[in-house]
Amino acid sequence: MLKIYNLTIIAIFLFAFTACAENPKTQDQPKDEQIKAETPVKVLERTEKQEEKPKVTFIELGSVNCVPCKMMQPVMKEIEKEYPTQVKVVFHDVWTQKGKIDGSKYKVRVIPTQVFLDSLGKEYFRHEGFFPKDELIKILKQGGVK
Numbered sequence: 001m002l003k004i005y006n007l008t009i010i011a012i013f014l015f016a017f018t019a020c021a022e023n024p025k026t027q028d029q030p031k032d033e034q035i036k037a038e039t040p041v042k043v044l045e046r047t048e049k050q051e052e053k054p055k056v057t058f059i060e061l062g063s064v065n066c067v068p069c070k071m072m073q074p075v076m077k078e079i080e081k082e083y084p085t086q087v088k089v090v091f092h093d094v095w096t097q098k099g100k101i102d103g104s105k106y107k108v109r110v111i112p113t114q115v116f117l118d119s120l121g122k123e124y125f126r127h128e129g130f131f132p133k134d135e136l137i138k139i140l141k142q143g144g145v146k
Contacts, residue, residue: 054088055119056143062112063095068130069112075133086145
């Protein structure tokens with residue numbers, strides 16, 4: 001009787017040992033990693049265009065009520081449309097509470113003021129007053145826009 005009992009215990013140990021040792025790669029991993037390791041991974045091709053970091057950030061500091069600032073609005077929209085991935089266009093109305101903070105941050109003396117930042121966020125050019133589109137494009141090209 002003792003031999004049958006011993007054989008049964010040995011059989012249970014062997015069964016438990018082989019069940020645990022079936023996938024040696026996952027036995028030391030946490031449960032969620034085991035599931036990932038056992039689940040086949042389907043590789044998907046990226047169909048979306050990777051979002052590129054803009055080469056230039058064009059910041060317009062002005063107001064929706066100032067005449068030269070209003071004249072800059074179509075120029076800003078054209079730049080945004082022509083260089084959608086290369087230029088980030090930002091407008092701050094410095095006559096609002098939130099805009100006053102930006103006006104102080106960029107040390108605006110006159111509106112409109114255009115500030116151009118490179119891809120690292122460093123200012124490389126500044127202009128005060130209305131800025132014609134063709135002149136503005138020359139400054140964008142200095143920042144690496146093509």
